[in-house]
Amino acid sequence: MNILFYIAALIAIMATIRMVTGINAVHSLLYLIVSLLSVSVIFFLLGAPFIAALEVIIYAGAIMVLFVFVIMMLNTGSSGVKKEHELLKPSTWIGPGITSAILFGEMLYVLMHPAAHPMTRTEIQPAAVGALLFSKYILIVELAAFLLAAGVIGAYHLGQKEKVSHHRYLKNEEPAT
Amino acid sequence: MILAWIILLLMGTGFLAWLTSRWSDILPRIISLAGTLLFLGVVLYLWFTHSASAVPSGNAAAGAWIIHYTHSWIPAFGIHIILAADGLSLLMLLLTAFLGVLSVLVSWKEIKTRVGFFHFNLLFILAGITGVFVSLDLFLFYFSWEVMLIPMYFLISIWGYENRTYAAGKFFLFTQASGLLMFLSILGLYFVHGRSTGVYTFDYEALKGTVLSQPTAFLLMLGFAAAFLVKLSTVPFHSWLPDAHTQAPTAGSVLLAGLLLKTGAYGIIRFVLPLFPQASQQFAPAAMILGVISILYGAKLAYAQTDLKRLVAYISVSHMGFILLGIYAFNQIAMQGVIMQMVAHAISTGGLFIIVGALHARIQTREIGQMGGLWTQVPKMGAMGLLFVLASLGLPGLGNFIAEILILTGSFMASKILTIIAAVGFIAATLYSLRIMQKVFYGTVLKKWEITDFGFREMIVMGSLAIVIIWLGLFPNSILNATQQMVQGIVQQVNITVNGPQNANTLQNASR
């Protein structure tokens, strides 16, 4: 069983790297989905089947579909691809790369120091999660609901086309030619 | 109670002027004029009914206050509304009212935009200044101190000249920063007094007796002095003044020079000396040196300026140096001279600012190089300019002379060397003053300006100033008598605390 973890982990890392360095948005998106799926495998291995399912359905399914829609809608085409290619020069990523590396090194340092803690394989049932969710964390659930509602409204508002406003004080200036 | 009514009258008039500006531009002017005239009337009434009781009685300790009014404000912190007036306060109120009327009159044609808001600010400045001159609760004093700042900031930054934003910001930063130092000192005094006696109060009379250790007293004194020295535009804290004066509209300059600077001198006399007599004595040599430096440095800068209004502003710096020199001489002659200088400088510099403002309104420049030979076209303005220039160079027979001679005579008893150096200021004053006459009114006509002489309204303004400055020069006793008791009290207090009653008496006799 352990081997499954390592394989999934490896795939997740490789896919994520490919996603970040990819040039074509759709390809990257697909790599991202691969990465998410392999993480969901790890969830399953760690005794969280419910979360694994959610990961597949919501993350890899719903959210990624949104991305696909947007990419298709904008249809930046090959010009954007070419531009992006130029930008992937060493000078652009050397700084962020070092920052990320240092951060990783520090995390590694933290993780390697204490003694190893084994992880249980006991499966935690969705019912237990649900019970906890609606008892101890009920307030946060409500807040999350607010957040989602706000997200919906925000997305709706931002997504619509600009309207001509008729208020005299808020009159838009003539668009610059 | 009458003092509270005066302040409320000014504030109410201000609001009314603002409100009525919706309907007409002339209404706010009339309302403000009426309000300030009423103010002047009330103060004149107070002056004539009470100056009789301020006749020197020889006993300075008894009955210091002519009018006294107390009302609770925030009792939890020991904050009260204590308004009181003695001879000095009344004199300053008289000056405030007089210049208030004049500043409404000089703005009559000059201010064309947002007339209502302008008069609102003007009247609030007057209210704030009145508050400063009559508050005896340190918190209320600080409150009034701030009340006069903010409208002045607006006055400069909205109706000023080309560089107004910079000037207004500078003015605000200098005065606000120093004012905060003073507030810290007020709080310090409040807590020290509260700790030692258990009574937490901002009452001036109560705080006067606070026992302070010497370093504490000196520090607290410095906090107060910081605010007042900046207001008095003592070198090296003077640099806000030329900018603010130059950029302010005429009424603003008149109020700045005539009243706001005087609040600094008033503050030192009313608060610093009685609250910290010993620390003031320690500070005196430094203050006198600063005063002398201000006199000479201000004069030197005035001589170098080519912007007429800036020149007049530096004259103020120089004249304020005399005030500082006189206050810290700690004798009655110098102190009376200081009070005289406060009044005379307000009149003479106010007159000069009005002339510069009138010139600017006519020829749209303040550059001396652009003027010249204006006497032919505007003889009345020239004659008035001559009078006030002469006043500012200390010509005998005009108010400033009395002030300067009293200050220097008094300070000569305190420090001979400094007084001799300060007397050089007379020569410097000649140089910069006559330069104004030479460059503006005399000489060849450089540009053919088509300008009109002073009109009826302007002549009323200038005429009243002229009468006052000559009156001050010939009959200074009418003012000196009113403040005599107050001055005697303060000087005695400072000298007694420091030298003990025995020495104070000999000092008094020596100055007799």
Add this chain to the structure above:
Amino acid sequence: MSELLWLIVALPFAGSLVLALAGKSLPRLAAAMIGVGSVTLSAILMLFVCLDFLHANPAGTPVHQMLWQWINVSGFSPAIAFHLDSVSLTFVFVITFIGALIHLYSAAFMWKEDGFARFFSYMNLFIGFMLLLVLADNFLLLYMGWEGVGLCSYLLIGFWYKDPGNGYAARKAFTVTRVGDTAMVIGLFILFTNYHTLNIQDILQAAPHTWAPGSTIAIITAYLLLGGAIGKSAQVPLQTWLPDAMAAPSPVSALIHAATMVTAGVYLIARTHVLFELAPIVQTTVAIIGAVTLIVAGMSALYQHDIKKVLAYSTISQIGYMFVALGVGAWSAALFHFMIHAFFKSLLFLGAGSVIAVLNNEHNMFKMGGLWKKMPVVFWTFLIGACALSALPLITAGFYSKDEIIWQAYASDKGSIVLWLTGLAGAFITALYTFRMVFLTFFGNAKAEPTYRPGVAMTLPLVVLAFLSFAGGFIQLPDNMGHVTLFSQFIQHTLPTTVTTASGHAAEWIAQVIAAIVSIAGLALAYRIYYNKPFPAAEPVRNPIQRFFFQGWDFDLVYDKVIVQPIVFFSRIDKNDIIDQFYTGLASIAGLFNKGLAATQNGKLRWYAMALGIGAVITLTILLYA
């Protein structure tokens, strides 16, 4: 009558006020009536007061009149009060009497000028202040008059304000005298701190009991007062303003810069003679300053082309004589010369003014000539004035007054042979330049035609003054010639008598003969050089020595280099106030911080994310290693 004393002072002030307020709307005649009338009334009143003073108290008891308490602060209590004694009466007489004559003259002289009323307003103001000066019973009021006359001098020098040069001359006059005045003010401070009063008589009475003769404080005080006196009286080294002051209209020069104001220094020293006697070294300095001045100014007068400048230097020189007299303790001689000088010098100025006026404002003597036939009245009166100035013996008042000074310079206990010789040399120079002026102006070929003849209003004052220059001397004759001592007796009510060491009529005779010979020699030399000789009208090329004398011994040049230019330079370089730069420096440092921080707000999302990342790294690092 003496209770009307205040009216003598008040009338000119009132006239001035009326003219200043209503001058524009008054017709010329009315303005002239007010201007001349007020001073004339003063003069008439003065005559009554004078008679009253002489009759009512032959002992010369001073009259005191208090108007109101001026200032009263803790012992500092000068009043507006007048003190009339024989010294001030002499001055009041000269001021009002000559003042009235000159006012009358000016009414005609200035008739066509713009600002006619303004002129009379200033002139009246001057008379008022001058009377205040000599009548003041305390030093502060004296100082008020002192500054007031300085002001009027300033205003009148700059009367033709359209020429910037006049303005500068006016400024120079005011500023230079202010230097002296400031010294004097400091002297007043010392007096007040020591005597707790500024009343002149009180101080003079108390001084001998308080200060030992020759004590440092007395010397310092006397020197400071002397500073004021030399500034006002244009003595070396503060004499440079007076020649420039000739930019004023001629009547002004006659009134202010010859007869009255410039002698205020003489008045001050005479008035405070007690202080000077307490400081013998200062009194000697007075004599030396006078002696130096009379030579310096006399030499300069020899080289002038401008007729008024000759008279200006001559005035400086003659006041030098008065200073010599004061210095040797010949008080009454000094005042006598003051009075006689006022007569003949204002006469000369008025005469010169007439000449200048009729020749269309021509000042250069070399462009005049032959005027004696065309302007007989002016010529004869001018000649009398010139004779008096040159101290021609026996017939002129100038001889009696100047001779007394020269004699006292030798004979007084403070006198010396050097002073005497200097006085003689001065007399020679005086005669030389005076007649140089007369010969160049009135004799020789006519180079310019007079445009009109002066009217009665102009000639009447000339005649009266000429009479006084001639007859005024007979009220005081030397011991050996008639021994008339009306004037010195009168003065001695107030001032001490002169102590003479050399005695005997023989010495005095010899000295007088020598003085007379010297004067006549000067006249003769002038006749040799200048009478009927053709001179080019143009300005000659001067050699360095001539230029040195012409420019008044280059005092101006030195002052300009040593004082004026450094001050101007110092003002210019620091025009924008170095202290302000400090504050703007603070502000610009804050501004730099602002710029630096604002640069981080570049709106780039990745930049912010990067900052977040680095922040996380730093936080973690701190957490790990701290």
Add this chain to the structure above:
Amino acid sequence: MTIPMEYGLLLAAILFCIGLAGVLVRRDVIFMLMSVEVMLNAAGLAFIVGGAARGSADGQVMFIFILAMAAAEVSVGLALIIQLYQKFKTLDADSASQLNG
């Protein structure tokens, strides 16, 4: 034989850092948003690992919240991307720098 918790956390750290590098390097807003998703996911993974190590359900609850937040974020983010594209005709994040000080 079980996997040590550290390995799971290590994986989370690796994914997080790659995501971070992606956000910092890429200019295309879509890529940045995707990288953010990776980071969120990595954080969620860390929660699950932690929960598994302690045998409690809290970690999973936290993941659900993260999920909710991610959904909201993506919806708003994508809407913003659309607006951005309409305004600037580009997806370059650097071009939208009007908020500079």
